[in-house]
Every structure is written in structure tokens, then in C-alpha cells.
Amino acid sequence: MSFGPSSPVWHQLVLVLLALAITELHARPLKPIAARASVPATDPFYQPPAGYEAEEPGTILRTRSIVASFFGLLLDAVEAHQLLYRTTAVNGTAIATVTTGFKPLLGAATDRFVSFQTAYDSSDTVCDPSYNYELGAVQTDIISAVEFLILQVYLAEGYIVAAPDYEGPDAAFAPGRLEGMGVLDGMRAVSAYTGLGFSTTTPAIVGVGYSGGAIASGWAASLQSDYAPELSIKGWAAGGTPANLTGTTVFVDNTVFSGFLPAALDGLAKPSAYGAELGPFIESIITPLGQSKLTFANTYCAVEDILNFAEQSVLSTSFQSLGYDLVYDPTFVSVMQQNIMGLYANETPIAPVLLYHAALDEIIPYANASTLFDSWCSNGASVQFTTYGSGGHATTELLGVPAAVEFVEAAFAGTVASGCSSNTVLDSTVDPLALGLDLEPLLTGLLDALVRFGEQDANLISDLAILETLITVT
The missing domain is CATH 1.10.260.130 (434 Repressor (Amino-terminal Domain))
Incomplete structure (x- = not known):
């Protein structure tokens, strides 16, 4: 259901990246924040216009540009847009939610984007990623705030990235079908949005998500063939997947x-x-x-x-x-x-999937993920299933970042092997050069954090209050 941004690993990661950001600020100081961002419950942007129910799923209802930031305080040097779009409730009625699109300032690939499903795992709209991304937002959701740092890896690789509030307007955490439709309709909206400068009307897409984000990603993959077959989705990377609630x-x-x-x-x-x-x-x-x-x-x-x-x-x-x-x-x-992935043959991904999971995951059962792998494969999906034999739920998200990024690259290139395969990774370290020299400081920090953390995430809960205070005081 949730994952490691609540852990000492993430505490160390935050400190590493804050240090990098503060170093940058010495060269480019910020002006004082004039006003706090409005929470979704009181922000008119989140309210759909009259008659929106008649629009097709994925229709853009409203747009705006925002200033994106780390922890509501430190500027993120990207172009950022938010789209309010029409999506669908479990019973088929119309609802509306928001997705945030990020574009690198230089060298962005304009024929594709990554859909990044943040594991915000909360049932209050103040926890929506779209709010927490804004400059001046009080950091109510540490998961969104810290997982935003992983999102930067994909931006650094030159991808446009979209991150939907897939839980919808009433923050419905856990119902996979609703979240899956929210992801797919967000992809529709981003694909149709001209403000991100796409060079095609049918950009290629790869979806990624870990833990709670894998609920949304896994269900979007499951529902695509019936709900949004027109989307040019090339693959899905889902880790720590809660396949059976x-x-x-x-x-x-x-x-x-x-x-x-x-x-x-x-x-x-x-x-x-x-x-x-x-x-x-x-x-x-x-x-x-x-x-x-x-x-x-x-x-x-x-x-x-x-x-x-x-x-x-x-x-x-x-x-x-x-x-x-x-x-x-x-x-x-x-x-x-109704929220068991892989239960029905007609809900099988049509794009290749990377599933990865810790054998000793202490939050999401490994057996449920391996059962999902077997079910999807028996129904004809192409799935690569990687077991991490060392580490727990939090460390596996970090350990899996290089492999997930490699999978995204291969999916866009169309070089992911068809059929099903499985492998086990026993190494509990991160190669600092796995994603290139530009990301070496980040991955070196991750490596140091994992060494301090210990195997099986033994101290996963101990630093929650400290990390919460570290971020919210800003």
C-alpha cells in the first residue's frame, strides 16, 4: 500500500538532495515566496466547469502553468503545466482530476512521455501530488515530496513526465479500477495538450509506478485494451505491486x-x-x-x-x-x-511489463506479485519479473531505479523481449554510474543510504517523525 519515503533511506536521500539543491541556491538565490499555494479543496482550478459530464473521458477541462518545486520551497528548473481532465468513477459516472506535466528546459524528446504514478497512498486531497509539486505548497505529503526526486531521474534522461492525481477528486486510495482509468485518461489529456510541444498527436508512452503507484500502473495496464486501446503505450514498469488487496x-x-x-x-x-x-x-x-x-x-x-x-x-x-x-x-x-489484478483474462496488459519485487518485502506480499506474474503470463502478456533477494520494500524501489529506467528506454525503442522471463538480483548495492555521470551524485547518495539502512529495511519506521519534521518545517 505504501513504501519507503517514510524510512531512514529516504531521510538520507533527502539530506543528499537538499545539500545539492542548497549548493545550487548559492549560485541562484530564491526570492521570498509571496503566497502559499491553495489546497485542492479551496482551489477553483480543481472544480470542473458546468456540463463537463458530457465530455469524453480524457478531455481537457482547464489548464494552467505552475512553478514546480522541491518541498514547496526549492525551484525545479523545468517547464510545468497542470491539466484538469475528465475521467471516470467506478460506476461509470464522470469525475474530474488533475495531472501535472513536466518538460526539461533543454533537449526534451517531444515524441514521447513517461507517466509517473506517485504512491501518495492517502485519502485526503491535500495529499494530491499536484498540490505538493507547487512552489509555496505546505508539504502535507512526504511521499509525493520525496518521490518527486525519483521523477527527476526521468527528466534528466530527457523525457517529458506526467504525474496524475489518479485517486480522483475525493482522494479514493486503493480502488484500482478507478485509479487505472484515472491514469489512462491522464495519458489521453497529456497526449492532446499542445502546451508541452509534442511533435506528434500520438506520443509514445511508458507508465511507471512503485507500491501504491503500482496499483494505479498495474490497473491501467490491465484496463488499457478495453478502456483506452488508442493510446500508444509501449510498456509498464511496476514495483512492489499490491496485486491483491x-x-x-x-x-x-x-x-x-x-x-x-x-x-x-x-x-x-x-x-x-x-x-x-x-x-x-x-x-x-x-x-x-x-x-x-x-x-x-x-x-x-x-x-x-x-x-x-x-x-x-x-x-x-x-x-x-x-x-x-x-x-x-x-x-x-x-x-x-474487483481489485485483484490478473483475475480475468480480458484484463491482461497488451504492452510489455517489468514487475519487480523484494522477496522479503515486509509491506506488500511477494506471493501476490508472483501470482500476478503467473496469471498475466498464462493469458499471453509479456512480463519480465525481477526478484530482489536482498533488501525490503523501501530499498527495492531505490535498487530498482536503474533497471526501471533501462526498461523505459527499451520499451520506447521497441526492444523489450516478448514472452515471459524471471530473474533474481542478489546484489544490494546501486552502481553510481548505472545512469550516467550526470546522476552519479544522486546514486552515490543512494548507495550510502542503503549501506546505512541495512538489509530487509529493519529500521523502516524509526525515522518517520524526524523526516516529517525535516520537510514540513519549510
Whole structure:
């Protein structure tokens, strides 16, 4: 459900990149920020115009240019645009959400773009990546703020990058079908937007996402053949993939990461998701304690959610009256079954996929990812499945960056091998030169962070409060 920006690895990465940014600021100082950015709930840009429901999915409803920044404070030297676009709720009705497009100032490839699904893993719109990208935004979502640094790798490679708020207008975290349609409609909108200077009306696209971002990416890959077959999608890279929400719920419940579960339940019960059936059901079984946790998750972002519900259980009678029997209830089972990737043959990716996962992932079950690999392959997909034998959920995202970037390059070039294959990576280090000399400082910092971090992400939770304070004080 979520991943390592809440960890000491990310603490070290933030310090490395902040040091690099501060060095740059000595040569190019910032002017004081005149005003804070408006949160989505009060920003008119996020409100669709009257009659938008009649538009086709992916239609651009509104555009604006923004000043992109690291942590709401440090300028990112890119061209940035935001698009409000029409997409689709689980029940087929119209909703609208935002995607943010970033273009390198020099040397951008204009016939392609990367769709980067940030793992914001939260059920409050203040956690939307689009808001956190803006100069002057109070950094409410540390995951979006820090994963934005990984997005820079793709910009440095010369790609235009688009990052959608795929959870939609009510921040529906976890419903994969809604998120998948949000990704695909975001691709439609970006492809049609002339402001990014594309040289073609059908730019090639590769989608990437890790953990919560892999929910969105995996489901977009699954739904493309039926929902958006016209898109020129060349591949998908998805790591730490939550392919089965029931499996993830049972796996992570009553652990230090159980704080993601109230946010997921709240997200699944949002009006644009399964509110019609799941909302009344949850209301009938929730306890006062459980309701307080859902209310909290509806108001805060991932880091606060983790801290608020660590080592507690949504499968206990203190949270809801059914206890563990919740996982057998027909209403709950129906919703969760609709969110199992690879369950139906007609929901098989038509573009090649890179799946990667830690064998010792302590948040998302490895067995669910390997089952997804088997299911997709049995239905004719082309999937490369890489197992990282050393490290845990957070370190695997970092270790997987070079391989993901290589896959993106091969997918655009059309050189990804067809069929299915699997391999295991035992090395727990990052090659500082794997992505070229321009990125050596970043990857050297990652290497140092991974060495300090230790295998299996043993200290994953210990630096949350410190990292949260480090970023939010700005």
C-alpha cells in the first residue's frame, strides 16, 4: 500500500538532495515566496466547469502553468503545466482530476512521455501530488515530496513526465479500477495538450509506478485494451505491486505499517469508488474507535496515518464488530475481488511489463506479485519479473531505479523481449554510474543510504517523525 519515503533511506536521500539543491541556491538565490499555494479543496482550478459530464473521458477541462518545486520551497528548473481532465468513477459516472506535466528546459524528446504514478497512498486531497509539486505548497505529503526526486531521474534522461492525481477528486486510495482509468485518461489529456510541444498527436508512452503507484500502473495496464486501446503505450514498469488487496490487508495488519489500512478502507468507500455498497456496510459494523481512525485517515496523509495506527488491527472487534470474519463477508469480498489484478483474462496488459519485487518485502506480499506474474503470463502478456533477494520494500524501489529506467528506454525503442522471463538480483548495492555521470551524485547518495539502512529495511519506521519534521518545517 505504501513504501519507503517514510524510512531512514529516504531521510538520507533527502539530506543528499537538499545539500545539492542548497549548493545550487548559492549560485541562484530564491526570492521570498509571496503566497502559499491553495489546497485542492479551496482551489477553483480543481472544480470542473458546468456540463463537463458530457465530455469524453480524457478531455481537457482547464489548464494552467505552475512553478514546480522541491518541498514547496526549492525551484525545479523545468517547464510545468497542470491539466484538469475528465475521467471516470467506478460506476461509470464522470469525475474530474488533475495531472501535472513536466518538460526539461533543454533537449526534451517531444515524441514521447513517461507517466509517473506517485504512491501518495492517502485519502485526503491535500495529499494530491499536484498540490505538493507547487512552489509555496505546505508539504502535507512526504511521499509525493520525496518521490518527486525519483521523477527527476526521468527528466534528466530527457523525457517529458506526467504525474496524475489518479485517486480522483475525493482522494479514493486503493480502488484500482478507478485509479487505472484515472491514469489512462491522464495519458489521453497529456497526449492532446499542445502546451508541452509534442511533435506528434500520438506520443509514445511508458507508465511507471512503485507500491501504491503500482496499483494505479498495474490497473491501467490491465484496463488499457478495453478502456483506452488508442493510446500508444509501449510498456509498464511496476514495483512492489499490491496485486491483491485482501492479501495485503492480512499481511500488513497489526504491524508497524497497519496505518495504511484505515486510509485504504476510507478510500474504497469514497463516493467515486465503492461508496454506494461499502459505505453503508462499514457504517453498520464500525466501532467508535474504528470511526475515529477512518476520520483521521480522511484528514491526514500517509506518514501521519502510519504513526496513528501502527501495530493496530482493522481485523479486530475493537475496530469493527465482525473482527477477522470481515474478510469473509460477501459485501467486503465482492469489493476486494474487483481489485485483484490478473483475475480475468480480458484484463491482461497488451504492452510489455517489468514487475519487480523484494522477496522479503515486509509491506506488500511477494506471493501476490508472483501470482500476478503467473496469471498475466498464462493469458499471453509479456512480463519480465525481477526478484530482489536482498533488501525490503523501501530499498527495492531505490535498487530498482536503474533497471526501471533501462526498461523505459527499451520499451520506447521497441526492444523489450516478448514472452515471459524471471530473474533474481542478489546484489544490494546501486552502481553510481548505472545512469550516467550526470546522476552519479544522486546514486552515490543512494548507495550510502542503503549501506546505512541495512538489509530487509529493519529500521523502516524509526525515522518517520524526524523526516516529517525535516520537510514540513519549510
